[in-house]
Each structure stands twice: as structure tokens, then as C-alpha cells.
Amino acid sequence: xxxxxxxxxxxxxxxxxxxxxxxxxxxxxxxxxxxxxxxxxxxxxxxxxxxxxxxxxxxxxxxxxxxxxxxxxxxxxxxxxxxxxxxxxxxxxxxxxxxxxxxxxxxxxxxxxxxxxxxxxxxxxxxxxxxxxxxxxxxxxxxxxxxxxxxxxxxxxxxxxxxxxxxxxxxxxxxxxxxxxxxxxxxxxxxxxxxxxxxxxxxxxxxxxxxxxxxxxxxxxxxxxxxxxxxxxxxxxxxxxxxxxxxxxxxxxxxxxxxxxxxxxxxxxxxxxxxxxxxxxxxxxxxxxxxxxxxx
Numbered sequence: 001x002x003x004x005x006x007x008x009x010x011x012x013x014x015x016x017x018x019x020x021x022x023x024x025x026x027x028x029x030x031x032x033x034x035x036x037x038x039x040x041x042x043x044x045x046x047x048x049x050x051x052x053x054x055x056x057x058x059x060x061x062x063x064x065x066x067x068x069x070x071x072x073x074x075x076x077x078x079x080x081x082x083x084x085x086x087x088x089x090x091x092x093x094x095x096x097x098x099x100x101x102x103x104x105x106x107x108x109x110x111x112x113x114x115x116x117x118x119x120x121x122x123x124x125x126x127x128x129x130x131x132x133x134x135x136x137x138x139x140x141x142x143x144x145x146x147x148x149x150x151x152x153x154x155x156x157x158x159x160x161x162x163x164x165x166x167x168x169x170x171x172x173x174x175x176x177x178x179x180x181x182x183x184x185x186x187x188x189x190x191x192x193x194x195x196x197x198x199x200x201x202x203x204x205x206x207x208x209x210x211x212x213x214x215x216x217x218x219x220x221x222x223x224x225x226x227x228x229x230x231x232x233x234x235x236x237x238x239x240x241x242x243x244x245x246x247x248x249x250x251x252x253x254x255x256x257x258x259x260x261x262x263x264x265x266x267x268x269x270x271x272x273x274x275x276x277x278x279x280x281x282x283x284x285x286x287x288x289x290x291x292x293x294x295x296x
Contacts, residue, residue: 001115002040005108006032006143006281007099008136009168009245009252011161012198013216015184015191023151024181027195029202030136031161032143032281033252035168037101038090039066039108041116045084053089068133069106073113076129077121087112094274096174098246100140106133107140127153144283147199159202161210161280165261167234168245168252170274171226175248183221191217211241211254222248230268237264250274 008030017025044050051060051067061067066087074081087109093101110126113119121129123141130137135152145160184191194215201209219227227244234242234253238260242253255261261277268275 001042001112002038003108003112005037005039005093005104005140007035007037007093007101007104007168007278008032008139009099009166009250010216010243011145011202011210011214012194013218013246014193014195015217016193019151024184025150026152027147027149027193028152029145029158029195029198030139030148031145032140032283033166033168033278034281035093035099035276035278037093037105037108039105039112040088040090041109041112042086042088043082043084044086047084049081049085049087051087051089053091055091055095058089058091058095065102065106065133065137066109069109069130069137070113072129072132073110073119076132077117077119079117079119082117094170094174094250096176096248097170097250097274098175098244098248099168099170099250100136100246103134103136104140106130106137110137110141127155142283143281145202145280147195157283158199159205160282161202162205162207163280164207164240165255165258166252166278166280167239167255167261167265167268168250168274168276168278169230169234169265169268169272170250171224171230171272173224173226173249175222175224177247180218180222180247184218187221191220193217207254207256208240211239214241214243214254216244216246218247219244224249226272227251230272233268234264237267239264 127138239253
């Protein structure tokens with residue numbers, strides 16, 4: 001079996017508080033996009049579960065999110081782990097980019113295991129298991145456009161992002177999530193809040209209005225000057241709005257004109273190692289249309 005695992009971007013990201021255990025409280029709007037990893041599950045013979053990846057720099061041991069998701073699935077369901085299973089992860093989503101690559105791979109693994117073992121778990125049950133792997137996994141299980149609160153686990157659907165073209169660019173440098181949070185705390189600033197304005201813009205259904213309300217509280221703490229340069233280049237290419245996603249370091253821009261988006265992508269790809277043209281993915285598209293559980 002195999003699944004396409006879509007990346008995500010943050011249309012907004014507000015830091016609104018901190019829990020007693022040190023976790024930051026967030027309020028943000030997340031969006032699935034048509035940049036995919038592929039996660040496959042096969043039977044290879046005998047022995048313990050293995051995870052393989054086409055990228056040699058991705059660890060495939062106990063720290064891998066797919067491995068953690070599988071172990072959480074078996075622990076929570078009481079289903080005995082089958083011997084000889086292999087997860088193959090073919091990555092297109094760059095690491096340390098704020099695009100949710102590890103989380104979406106874990107979400108795909110949970111869906112595949114649910115199908116493979118005929119467990120019949122609901123989406124809510126899968127989300128509960130996924131939360132033990134990472135705060136973004138529940139969103140990656142549901143997809144589409146959603147308001148996320150708490151540490152990211154409290155989700156509710158919102159008006160979808162209208163069709164548009166999305167240019168995503170990642171500079172050479174990645175961003176460590178832990179370091180970005182620490183830098184934010186060290187700034188001692190009261191962050192500007194973007195989510196309420198973004199939600200109103202989504203209600204309007206106007207992509208230009210949405211572009212004007214993109215925003216990310218982490219941008220003040222991420223130290224890479226290339227993030228600013230990429231955003232400025234996107235704006236100079238007539239992007240309707242540009243913003244860093246998650247804790248970085250990828251930046252995206254929204255366009256209502258495909259040719260302008262292509263031209264922007266070409267200019268960025270000549271200077272930075274990763275630049276792609278994407279579209280929004282709805283939750284319905286994620287459930288069908290090639291992003292579902294399919295036999296190989």
C-alpha cells in the first residue's frame with residue numbers, strides 16, 4: 001500500500017501563551033498543499049519493522065516519525081506487530097522547513113497501518129495516536145484548511161483557501177524548531193497577532209485579501225536573512241502576500257496568476273536549492289483523488 005503525504009503551510013501563526021510544562025500555546029491557520037512525500041508499506045519477509053528513505057540524511061531509526069507512529073499504533077490498539085514490514089519513505093518535502101514533512105509521513109503511516117490491519121479506527125482515534133508523535137500530525141491526518149489551537153492539536157475546519165498558485169522556497173539553511181522557540185522567548189516581544197484577520201479574509205473568499213493578512217509570529221526570531229530576501233523577491237514578483245511557514249525556514253507566496261508564479265519560481269530556483277510551484281489541497285482531495293490508501 002502507498003499514500004501521498006502532502007506538505008502544509010501556515011497561513012497564520014500566533015503565539016498566544018505558554019503552558020505550565022513549557023509548551024507554547026498557538027493559534028494558527030494551516031493549509032495542505034500539493035507538495036508530497038510518498039509513504040509505502042510492504043511485506044518483505046521476517047524480522048522487525050524497518051523504515052527506509054531515499055534521502056540518506058534522514059534518520060531511519062527509533063527517532064524517525066514513521067517508526068514512532070507505528071509503535072504508537074500498536075501500543076494503543078493492542079494489535080500485535082507483524083514481522084517483516086517495511087516502510088519506504090520517498091521524500092520531496094525538505095527537512096527543517098516548517099512544511100510538516102515528518103508529521104505528514106507519520107500521518108500517512110497511521111492511515112496505512114489502519115488499512116493494513118483492518119483496525120477500523122476513526123479519524124479522531126488516529127488523531128489521538130498521532131498527537132503522541134507530534135503536534136502537527138492530527139492536522140496532517142485531516143488536511144485541507146483548518147484553525148489549530150492549543151499546541152496545534154485542537155482543530156476545526158474553516159473557509160477553504162480559494163484556488164491559487166503557491167510558490168514555496170527554502171534557503172540552504174534549515175531552522176531547528178527548538179532553537180526558533182528559544183530565540184522567540186529571548187526576544188521578549190509581544191508578538192503581533194494575525195489569525196483573526198486571516199480568518200476574516202478567508203470568509204471573504206478573496207485571494208488578494210487573504211494575501212494581505214498572512215503572518216507568522218516566529219519571523220521576528222528566525223535569524224536567517226535569506227528568509228527576508230526570499231519574501232521580498234516574491235513580493236517583487238507580484239505575489240499577493242508572502243510569509244514564512246511554521247518555524248521556518250521555507251517561505252511561500254500566493255499568486256492568482258500562474259505565469260507570474262512560474263516566473264517567480266524560476267527566479268528563486270536559480271538562487272536557492274529548493275523552489276516549487278504548488279496548489280492548495282482540500283480535505284476532500286486528500287481523502288480521494290490519489291491521496292488515499294492505494295495498493296501498489
